Amino acid sequence: MILVGGILLLLALLGAPLFVIIAASAMWGYYRNDVDLSALPIEVFGIAEMPVLLAIPLFTFAGYLLSESNAPKRLVRLTGALMGWVPGGLAIVCLAACAFFTAFTGASGVTIIALGALLYPALKQAGYPENFNLGLVTSSGSLGLLFAPSLPLILYGVVAAVPIDDLFIAGVLPGLLMLVMLAGWCLWTNRAIRTPIDQFSWSEVREAVWETKWEIPLPIVVLGGIYSGYFAVSEAAAATALYVLLIDVLVLREVAPSRLPHIMRDSMVLVGGIFIILGMSLASTNYMIDAEVPDKLFRFVGSYVSSQATFLFLLIVFLLILGAILDIFSALVLVVPLILPVAQGYDVNPVHLGIIFLAAMQMGYLTPPVGLNLFIASYRFDKSITQIYLSTLPFLLILLLSVFVITYWPALSLVMLDR
Amino acid sequence: MLKTLEKIGRFLEDATLVVMLCVLIGLAATQIFLRNVMDTGFVWADELLRLLVLWLALMGAVAASRDDKHIRIDVLSRFLSRKWKLAATALLDLFTALICSVIAWHAAGFVMEAREYEDTLLGGLPAWPFQSILPIAFALIGYRYLIFFFRHIYAALTGVEQ
Numbered sequence: 001m002i003l004v005g006g007i008l009l010l011l012a013l014l015g016a017p018l019f020v021i022i023a024a025s026a027m028w029g030y031y032r033n034d035v036d037l038s039a040l041p042i043e044v045f046g047i048a049e050m051p052v053l054l055a056i057p058l059f060t061f062a063g064y065l066l067s068e069s070n071a072p073k074r075l076v077r078l079t080g081a082l083m084g085w086v087p088g089g090l091a092i093v094c095l096a097a098c099a100f101f102t103a104f105t106g107a108s109g110v111t112i113i114a115l116g117a118l119l120y121p122a123l124k125q126a127g128y129p130e131n132f133n134l135g136l137v138t139s140s141g142s143l144g145l146l147f148a149p150s151l152p153l154i155l156y157g158v159v160a161a162v163p164i165d166d167l168f169i170a171g172v173l174p175g176l177l178m179l180v181m182l183a184g185w186c187l188w189t190n191r192a193i194r195t196p197i198d199q200f201s202w203s204e205v206r207e208a209v210w211e212t213k214w215e216i217p218l219p220i221v222v223l224g225g226i227y228s229g230y231f232a233v234s235e236a237a238a239a240t241a242l243y244v245l246l247i248d249v250l251v252l253r254e255v256a257p258s259r260l261p262h263i264m265r266d267s268m269v270l271v272g273g274i275f276i277i278l279g280m281s282l283a284s285t286n287y288m289i290d291a292e293v294p295d296k297l298f299r300f301v302g303s304y305v306s307s308q309a310t311f312l313f314l315l316i317v318f319l320l321i322l323g324a325i326l327d328i329f330s331a332l333v334l335v336v337p338l339i340l341p342v343a344q345g346y347d348v349n350p351v352h353l354g355i356i357f358l359a360a361m362q363m364g365y366l367t368p369p370v371g372l373n374l375f376i377a378s379y380r381f382d383k384s385i386t387q388i389y390l391s392t393l394p395f396l397l398i399l400l401l402s403v404f405v406i407t408y409w410p411a412l413s414l415v416m417l418d419r
Numbered sequence: 420m421l422k423t424l425e426k427i428g429r430f431l432e433d434a435t436l437v438v439m440l441c442v443l444i445g446l447a448a449t450q451i452f453l454r455n456v457m458d459t460g461f462v463w464a465d466e467l468l469r470l471l472v473l474w475l476a477l478m479g480a481v482a483a484s485r486d487d488k489h490i491r492i493d494v495l496s497r498f499l500s501r502k503w504k505l506a507a508t509a510l511l512d513l514f515t516a517l518i519c520s521v522i523a524w525h526a527a528g529f530v531m532e533a534r535e536y537e538d539t540l541l542g543g544l545p546a547w548p549f550q551s552i553l554p555i556a557f558a559l560i561g562y563r564y565l566i567f568f569f570r571h572i573y574a575a576l577t578g579v580e581q
Binding site for chain 1 (some may be wrong): 433436437440441443444445447448450451454465468469470472473475476477478479480481482483484486488489490491492493494495496507508510511514515518519521522525526528529532550553554557
């Protein structure tokens with residue numbers, strides 16, 4: 001038992017595909033309990049029994065397509081026109097534009113590629129120090145994870161069986177808190193260079209709005225539709241995918257039709273990578289629930305930890321370590337089924353747990369050794385990974401502080417849910 | 420011969436993904452239109468959409484294995500020398516191929532059983548053709564990693580990477 005676990009762990013750390021490790025451990029569990037191994041493919045087939053999953057390929061495709069168009073450029077121009085007059089406004093433009101774009105493209109690292117390339121030179125030109133720019137652009141790439149319709153929020157709703165609409169509402173204030181805290185720090189640390197990028201001008205706002213006229217309906221329809229309850233999440237996703245496809249290929253013609261198969265394939269590679277892990281972890285979770293692992297875990301934790309406050313503290317520490325070694329999607333499907341029952345034992349609201357989970361895992365994008373954004377930024381801006389890491393450190397500390405506030409102030413997440 | 424086969428395979432794989440995603444978007448959008456504007460809808464559409472998601476997911480996973488793009492942890496391998504790294508990768512390839520073929524084998528059993536018991540989907544259609552993506556996808560992923568295994572062994576022994 002321990003030997004098999006140890007070998008699998010070693011193979012995982014050497015870089016075996018994660019779904020293979022989960023599959024192997026599930027099969028080992030089945031084998032030891034005399035369950036027929038054909039139970040595993042049957043569990044994977046369970047992917048076809050979760051209606052909400054439909055939203056994920058649709059939003060992923062729409063996000064990939066948006067990042068290939070000129071939408072990022074227009075988004076930066078519009079945010080600049082609206083907020084560029086604030087002293088130190090460019091940093092805030094960066095945070096706001098990235099958060100918005102990440103929420104819409106599902107936190108798969110495309111934000112840094114699509115927006116970072118525009119914002120990084122602009123920040124440099126405005127006289128911000130290089131390390132600040134690197135840190136800002138790299139850490140902005142995962143902001144917005146808590147805003148609808150981000151993929152991790154949807155996936156948490158699927159795995160934890162929590163209404164996704166509730167999660168979308170619960171994420172708003174904690175997400176804003178992160179933004180405000182980071183913006184405050186950016187303003188304070190750059191108080192020497194407070195020159196606004198531009199004076200506020202109505203004509204620039206008008207022009208920028210006019211240029212963005214095709215994209216502006218998108219957030220209104222999607223967010224308005226979801227928050228008002230008119231659209232189900234998967235309907236909003238289908239509308240988004242079709243709309244973005246028509247606008248970018250037929251109306252604006254910014255994406256050549258010959259590029260479409262590549263974009264479709266690339267986005268489906270990401271979806272396949274996430275869903276195959278989801279399928280395998282459906283199998284391993286089932287086995288673990290049969291073996292009463294969550295109960296045992298709760299009893300074990302309960303014998304050492306009595307108060308909710310201590311539990312939450314340990315949870316954050318655990319999630320930070322987890323975020324450093326696992327990407328957010330795998331962590332969601334693997335760990336949530338195990339810690340959800342434990343957290344409920346400590347009276348943690350499942351919706352609040354989801355917000356804590358994602359807020360803490362968001363930092364995982366920025367922590368070595370596998371922080372995705374560190375690698376993307378290092379590759380994109382041609383800087384060493386150590387320099388990127390040091391430059392993101394202050395941002396990481398601010399995010400950590402915000403994670404503590406979000407965790408110990410449940411009302412921030414739950415106040416708008418009437419409960 | 421193998422190269423042409425691989426080319427055809429790649430084309431089929433990409434074409435399947437593109438066609439299925441287009442159908443998914445089209446059908447999901449039609450369904451919204453019918454539901455909200457005409458106040459009706461296809462009864463079978465929701466189930467078909469869910470099956471399409473499964474197919475897309477598994478075909479996407481096959482496509483991810485083409486470029487070895489599966490999600491992994493990989494913290495130790497950067498401390499290994501080139502030769503040891505190749506050897507470790509070859510070992511992982513073989514392990515992946517093995518696990519995938521075991522899954523494919525049992526998935527094939529699951530499909531045969533569904534065929535034997537005449538399970539149905541979508542209000543009467545036989546279920547097994549829809550389920551057959553399971554053994555096919557895992558067999559393809561396993562096949563890809565078996566090829567990777569031979570390549571990496573070759574590279575570890577000769578020092579030449581193809």
